[in-house]
Amino acid sequence: MKIGTIILCRYSSTRLPGKILKPLLGKPVLSYLYEKFSAQVDHPDELLVCTSTDTTDDIIADFCRENEMNVYRGSLENVAERFLQAAEHMNYDYAVRINGDALFVDIPTYLEMKETCRQQAFDFISNVKGRSFPFGMSIEFVKTTFYAAIQEDIQISDRYKEHVTLYLYENEKIGKQHHIKNTTCPALAGLDVALDEPKDWDLYQDIMKQLGQDFYSCDLKEFNLIIELIKDEYKLAGKAWAFTHS
Numbered sequence: 001m002k003i004g005t006i007i008l009c010r011y012s013s014t015r016l017p018g019k020i021l022k023p024l025l026g027k028p029v030l031s032y033l034y035e036k037f038s039a040q041v042d043h044p045d046e047l048l049v050c051t052s053t054d055t056t057d058d059i060i061a062d063f064c065r066e067n068e069m070n071v072y073r074g075s076l077e078n079v080a081e082r083f084l085q086a087a088e089h090m091n092y093d094y095a096v097r098i099n100g101d102a103l104f105v106d107i108p109t110y111l112e113m114k115e116t117c118r119q120q121a122f123d124f125i126s127n128v129k130g131r132s133f134p135f136g137m138s139i140e141f142v143k144t145t146f147y148a149a150i151q152e153d154i155q156i157s158d159r160y161k162e163h164v165t166l167y168l169y170e171n172e173k174i175g176k177q178h179h180i181k182n183t184t185c186p187a188l189a190g191l192d193v194a195l196d197e198p199k200d201w202d203l204y205q206d207i208m209k210q211l212g213q214d215f216y217s218c219d220l221k222e223f224n225l226i227i228e229l230i231k232d233e234y235k236l237a238g239k240a241w242a243f244t245h246s
Helices: 031-036 055-066 079-089 107-119 144-149 158-163 166-170 198-216 220-230
Strands: 002-009 047-052 069-074 095-099 124-126 140-143 175-178 234-237 242-243
Touching: 002 031, 002 107, 002 166, 031 047, 031 055, 031 198, 047 055, 047 079, 055 069, 069 079, 079 144, 079 158, 079 242, 095 144, 107 124, 107 140, 124 166, 140 166, 144 175, 158 166, 198 220
Parallel strands: 002 047, 002 095, 047 069, 124 175
Antiparallel strands: 095 140, 124 140, 234 242
16 A cells, blocks of 8 residues: 655745745745655655646755755646546545644654554545644545545535645545544643744744754644643734734
């Protein structure tokens, strides 16, 4: 069984353009992500950056080639199609969706889900339902042949084309689905650590300074300790961090 991890990203992000290559403590965000998952895959071709063919994403493709990162390019707007074509191009039996703004994905959870994928015949495995994990720690495994089979339904909606797996959450009886919950640190539910807006940048720098080299192996418990250390600087308001620096 070939399980491939696909990092979906584009350069023209609306709220924080160019974030995927923005230097974070001296290293581009994409480098952190790629290195993080490189340590977890069995073979180099089981990790892939997936961006678009739009000229705005030439910079990502060039960066990947210069740094010996696998890259695939597809539709800018039809992300579901791009994701599927990338998985088929690499002959992945299962494709793992990781968003480019998900720097703090929990590796123990990723490995647990990968083992579940190997041991049981699920079509879709996700840690998103119910948002017991923080926003920005989403992990989704989808069987490639299954995803191809439901493309006709996905392609009728721009929402489904853009959000890749939304169709499966809105149609939970489709396929054999398995949804996992965060029972390790339930207090982290609702925390938003996705790199989405300019104000998130200072949060990311603070967390990365605290983590250091532990970034690559940090689990939910350690991440929770980091959040406790910086909570006086950032206050959790609903499902978003309220930026309080002057």
